[in-house]
Amino acid sequence: MATKPEILDSALDVLRAGDALTIDAVARVSGLTKPGVVHHFATKEGLTLAVLDHLLLKWEAELSRRAGAGADAMGRLRAYIEYTLMGDMDPADLALLADPRLRVKLSVRWAERMNAWFGESDHPQVVAARLIADGAWIDRCLGMLPLDDPQRAAVVDVALSLLPKDSNS
Incomplete structure (x- = not known):
């Protein structure tokens, strides 16, 4: 029998294939x-929220690896900028958030987890750097703007240059 993480990975495979996330498709x-999946996730909403949490755990693990132990909010934001522009992005990440019935609930959950990771700042330069990274993530998932590694690295440098030098911003 498949474990919960294996079922959630299968759900991401469904999204990567461009299919709708349904209990039948995941099964x-x-x-x-289908009853085997329902045993773990009683509803499509429950499955979708669990997939989002599974995905967020993967993001947080990668960001932790990149930021290093004990990184402050700015260090974690730097890791996010570098990850979204230089790391491997998965179109399934974005596809998950596109469910029209759950869009608000999923977006709120994503924002809560990511905001807790980066801290909240209304400093315009921090907001601009975050928007660059968020836009890069969306762009990379959709493949709209083909940039090579040196071009992406140059954008990382621009985004990082926006961040304040002190940690109090």
């Missing part, structure tokens, strides 16, 4: 029956 990809 098919995971090799389970």
Whole structure:
């Protein structure tokens, strides 16, 4: 029997394939029956929220790895900027947030987790750097602006140059 993390990975595979996230689709990809998936996730909403949390854990692990132990909010934001512009982005990340029925709930949950990670700042330069990274993430998931690594690295430098030098911003 598949574990919860394996089922959630199967759900991401469904999204990567461009299919709608349904319990039936996840059952098919995971090799389970629909009741087997429902045993772990009673509703599509429950499944979708669990997939989002699973995805966020992966993001947080990668950001922690990049930022290093004990990084402050600015260090974690730097890691996010570098990750969204230089790391491997997964279109399934963005596809998950596109569910029209759950868009608000999913967006709020994503924002709560990411804001807790970066801290909240209304400093215009911090906001601009975050918007660059958020835009890069969306762009990379959709593949709209083809940039090579040196071009992306130059954008990382621009975004990082916006961040205040002191940690109190």
